[in-house]
Amino acid sequence: MATHTLPEWLSEPQRRAILSPAARLQIVAGAGSGKTEVLARRVVRLLVEGVDPASIIAFTFTEKAAAELKARIETRAAEADERFRELPPVGRGLFIGTTHAWALRALQELGGAYELADALSEEQEWALVYRVARRLGVVDLYAEHVGPTGKISVAQAVSMFLRSAEVVYNERLERETARAAAPRFAEVLERYEWLLGEMRLMPFRVMIGRAADELAPGGRLYERLQGRIAHVFVDEYQDFNRAQETLLERLAALGAAITVVGDDDQAIYQWRGGDVSLFLSFAQRFNAAERVELGENHRCRPEIVDFARVLAESLAQRLPKQLTAARKPAPPGAVELFVASTPEAEAQTIAARIEKLIAAGHAPGDIAVLYRSTRTSARPLVEALRARGIPVQVVGHGSLLARPEMALVARLFVYWAGRTWYPNGEGRPEVVTREALEVEIQAVTGLDAERARAAMDTLERLGEGLRREGVPDIVAVFNEILAILGLPGQGDDAAARELGLGQMSELLTAFDHVVRRAAPDALYRETTGPGAAEGAEDAMLAADREDSVWGLALGAGSADGAFGAARPGLVLGPTRGEAYLMRLRAFLEEFAGRAAEEAPAEWEQTAGAVQVLTIHQSKGLEFPIVFVPSLVEGRLPSSRLGRPQEWYLPDTLFDRARYEGEEDDEARLLYVALTRAKELLVVSWFEQYQENRRAAVSRFLTGALRPALGGVRRFGDVAPAAAPGPGVRTEPPTLDFSSLVTYAECGYRYRLRHVCGFQPLLARELGFGKLLHHLIAELARAGAAGRRAQPGDVERLLERSFYLPFAGREKRAALRESARRRVEAYVRRHGDELLRTIQPEARFEVPLAAARVRGRIDLLLRADENGNGTQVELVDFKTTSNRPPAEIHVNQLRLYAAAAEAMGLEPVRLAIHDLDTDGGARQLVPLDHAAREAFRERLEAWAEGIRAGRFEPPAEPEVMCRGCDFRRFCQYSA
Incomplete structure (x- = not known):
């Protein structure tokens, strides 16, 4: 058996944390203490000792953190045991992800209503x-x-x-x-x-509770997982809430050992329900728990550690800990401070300093600017950087108003919806005028005044058509706006604009899908009063209530645009488009504010751009150079600090102060910001706002941090060396076959869809393929329990499960009948094979050098009824919604077979079953190892191209562009 040898450079506390045999372990990991490395090595030690990967769960706070931990575990596991070079631990069943992702997966694997949610x-x-x-x-x-x-x-x-x-x-x-x-x-x-x-919807806030309920004694997850979970790891445990804690306790009750990692000084999500007292009281609540302290900071220069430690030690609720620096001092220092006259002057000063740092050899991506709120604070800096030609990336799902291209599109929709909105969250209206939009168009697109005016004329006509005829598909409308404006465009800022506009596409699609999603008839029964009016308005917008033709012409684009001439005589009613736009305006108002920017970031850092992000989004990240500006009262700490909120629940049922924010929460947030810097930390504030209103310096600088100010350097004194590094680290991405096929067809379309987030047009039949797979999976679960499938079972399942979110009534009826006919045909011809079911919807992961390719086998069957399960048959169902090219589908199945072999199974038969025909044709796939390996080489090339950021247009654009959702605005469109 392989042995896990620890390197000598690990500290003694890190070694204790990795090797501790404790069944209940709390690792108190200060900023920069190497917790990801410790967590990864502790997991790998267990794997090398023979613990089944499928019995290990590792919870992270974000999917980005999960990708980083997964990459670290894979690297260390491959170093320690050659088994994991062939198939990494996640491919063998180890789960790494958020509690929400685990909860949803665990629930969906139970089948029934959960699977369709x-x-x-x-x-x-x-x-x-x-x-x-x-x-x-x-x-x-x-x-x-x-x-x-x-x-x-x-x-x-x-x-x-x-x-x-x-x-x-x-x-x-x-x-x-x-x-x-x-x-x-x-x-x-x-x-x-x-x-x-x-x-068929499950909010994130509901998932954890549902999973916890199913883990209670007698619950289906309790029965399914009994004795199957050996170890649970929790990263960022200081931000766990009570529901997540219940989930953890119930996994522990199943026999799992528990390791939690976190830092109470960095608990920044109490206002979202995070409860730092859970971290503080872990040792008391879990008997015989061991605590290991990792207080040595390997990230920051000692001057930064000393400066931040003063703030941390002022916190009232914290575990005692020794925060020290592992690195040597950097004369003359590593912390600077300056004061500006106004926010605009502060932004200009920072932009000028960044320009000098880049000239001295620092990569733009080495520099981060952290704000309490990008919505209220970031725009002057973004404009100052762009004016100097410095590339800048406003990170993550932040405020609409922090990204100029997103703000322009949002204001355009507001203009169409009535011109006035309240985007600041403080009750102050903003009136959007045509003149202001023309100026904004010039600033964002670079068009001159005459061309901006012409673009606005076209947009006016588009808006009139939308108000009159309605919004057929918000994605098509958005794409038309981009075509009219010439966005995302080209040049140095094009990549950043693509990311912002992709985020806007995601946001608009999120709204559109909810507005159109089919709702139960009971919601439309009111005939009088406000509820009836709401229902009537809703009926005009919901996809399943539409009596009009899907994809109405708007008659507003160019002659060759996506929207042709309006058809005479087609009248939908005067308020249909206005109703949609007014709802959209309310939605944009809500998410122009703080709702999105205080979420943790899920983003890809780019080496070629200065990173501008909120402090919440910076959690878990590090940068050589960090600016923390706007340290004034009302910004940090926030003006919302302790502001009473309205609740329907009395204070006796929950800790209201925790949700409304306390001063220590803002102090922890500042501590997080300070400890992101490796070489240089620059803090600053300004004396007055533009309207001559005085600004008060943050209480943290005049209070807790005041003793540390004597050790900081004057602005500009520190000249950190520009050390050429490996650049931005990119973890091997986890891809699926459909995205790889997209890349093979057009690298730029892959970037727009899977990197930037541009969404496809809405298909009315969306969900049909998922329904077919669910029906067969339910029949397979019954078969695994020994019940033979009958054709009549299909109708009973449809009565319970049939739901298509966007099909109109006529199409919905036709699709229901089609589903019944197809699955009944399958049951008649092949239903007996379901008695050999090992697992429906079996997850597999195929490791490549540059990526991991995830997939799901629809049916994993024993090769014969009397087999022991080692010899298996793989059946994959083909539908329109998941139909790759035939040659790729065949080799995809062969690679799944290779993953099954690495799991100790012996695939002897592979089959593709076509559910798109009533006859249900079945193709047997020969086990051709040469073809499989040749296909793997092609996948390697595609995956390496994605990882390297090579997103080239197709060689034959006239063929590939014809069916592309992005052809209206794509710079390479034929």
Whole structure:
């Protein structure tokens, strides 16, 4: 058996954390202490000792952190044991990801309604509740709360309802307790949960609780996982909430050993339900828990560590710890400070310093600027950097208004919707005028005044068509806007614009899919009152209520545009388009503010651009040079600090102060910012706002940090050496076959879709392939339990499960009949094979040198009824929604067989079953190892191209561009 040898450079505390045999271990890991390396090596030690990878769960706070931990574990595992060179631990069943991702996967593997549920993001959840607020009772609930003299705002009603619902889920409040304390709120919440079930949706805030319920004794996950989970690791444990803690406790009750890693000084999500007291009390709640402290900072220069430590030691609630620096000092120092007159002057000063640093040899990507809020603070700096020709990337799913190209598109929709909106979250209106839009078009696109005016004329006509005829597909409209404006364009800033516009495409699609998603008939039964009006408006917009032709002509684009001439006589009603645009405006108002920018970042850092991001988004990252500007009262700490919020729940049921924010929470946030810097930290503030309003320096500089200010250097004194490094580290991406096929066809389309986030046009039949796979998976689960499938089972499953979110009524009926016919044909011809089921929807991962390719085998069967499961048959179902080219599909199945071999199985038969025909043709695939390896080489080349960032257009654009969703604005379009 392989042995796991630790390198000599590990510190003694790191070694203790890796080698500890404790079944309950708490690792207190300070900033820069190497916790990812320790966590990875602790996992690898267990793997080398023979622990089954499938019995290990590693929870991370973000998917980006999961990718980093996965790459580290794979590297260390391959070094320690040659088995993991052939098939890495994740390919053998080890789970690395967020608690939400694990919960959703675990629930979906139970089958039934869970398998058909779509995850609902926070943005989509807000849009959904806004759509049905009156019919659910959300508005009436709010009206009762504010009283007869209060102003009724649907948006505020939605936000208050969801804020209170989050407390219920985060804190695991008993429903009877909630009903007794807030009966009307509990009633509306129950109606909302009914709606989620009917619409096959599962919000992220709900997933954890559902999984915890199923892990309780007697639950289906409890029965399924009993004795199968040996170890659970939790990274960033200081930000766990009570629901996640329940999940952890129930996994521990199944027999799992628990290792938690975190730093109470970096607990920055208490306002989202994170409870640092769970971290502080871990040793008391888990008996015989061992604690290991990693206090040595390997990231920051000692001057930075000393400066930040003063702030950390001022926190009231923290574990005692020794924070030291492993690195040597850097004369004359590593911390600078300056004061500017205004935010604009501060931005110009930072931009000038960045320009000098780049001239001295530093890569733009080595430099980060961290703000409490990019929405309120970042724009002057972004404009100053761009004016100097310095590439800048505003990171992650932040504020719309921090990215000029996103702000332009958002304001254009607002202009069409009535011209006034409230994007700042503080009740101040902004009026969008044509003149202002023309100026903004010039700034973003580089068009001169005459061409900007012409573009605006075209956009005016487009908007008139949308208001009159409706919005057939928001993605098509968005793509047309880009074509009119010539965006994303070319040049140095094009890549950054592509990322911003891709994010905008994602946001618009999230809204559109919720607005159009089929809702239960019960929501449309009111005939009088506000609920009836809301229902009538809703019926005009929802896909399953549309009586009009899908894909209406708008008649506003150019003659050769995506939208042709409007058809005479087609009248949808005067308010259809206006209703859509007004809902969209409310949605954009909500997410122009802080809602998105305080989420952790899921982004790819680029070496060629200065990184501008919020402090929340910087968590877990590091940069050689970090600027932390705008350290004034109202920005850091935030003006919202301790501001009372409205709740439907009494204070006796939850810790209200924790959700509303406390001073120590803002101090922890600043501590996170300070400890991102490796070589140079620059902090700054300004004396007054542009309108001559005085600014007060942050209380943290005049208070906790005041003793440390004597050791900082004057601005410009420090000249950190520009050490040429490996550049931005890119972890091997995890891809699927469909995305690799996209790359093979057109590298630039891959970039737009899978790197930037541009969304495809909406297909009415979306969800049909998923339904077919679900029907067969349910029959297979019954077959694994010994029940022979009958054709009549299909109709019973359809009665329980049939749901297509975007099909109109006629198309929905036709698709239902098609599903019944196809699956019944499969059952008649091949149903007996389901008695040999080992697992439906079996996950596989194929390792490549440059990437990991994930896939799912629809049916993993024993090769014969009397077999022991070692010899297996793989069956993959083909539908229109997942139909790759035939040659690729055949070799894809062969690679899945190779992954099965690495798992100790012996594939003896491979088959592709075509569900797109009533006859259900089946193709047997020979086990051709030469063809498989030749195909693997092609995949390697594609994956290496993706990892290296080679996104080239196709050699024959006239062929590939014809069916591309992005052809209207693509710079390479034929």
